Amino acid sequence: MVALRGFAPGEAVEVVPAIIIPKKDLPVPLSGTVFDRYLLYWSDEPGREFAIAGGLLMLYNHSARPNVKLKDGPLPNTFLVEALRRIDPGEELTFDYNCELGFQPI
Incomplete structure (x- = not known):
């Protein structure tokens, strides 16, 4: 994913919908499920712990x-x-997944 235009520090790049998933609704173990690859942490609030992002x-x-x-x-x-920070047009958009990675970063 690359930026089509520049962005200033603190500027909104995108607002994306989230499907909220309570921890109690997740399969155990997560390994091998779709959740293992696409689940994002949402909050500590019970019933709103995880999410899958759209956009x-x-x-x-x-x-x-x-x-x-x-x-x-x-x-x-x-x-x-x-x-x-400043993002230039054409620059790849990245975020820290903040989890144990299932791949070797390059």
Whole structure:
């Protein structure tokens, strides 16, 4: 995923809908399920622990030095993707997956 235009630090890059998934509804173990690959942490609030994001967010790659971060969105059940620093047009958009990776980062 690349930026089509530039973004200033703190600027909203995208607001994406989220499907909220309570921890109690997740299969155990998660390994081998669709949740294992697409589940994002949402909050500590019981019944709202995890989410699957819509929009283009799930196409962003991981980076230990990301240029965007995820925040609780401006609307209920949304993520706000916010620029951490200046992002130039054509630059890849990345966020820190903040979990044990199932792949070797390059």
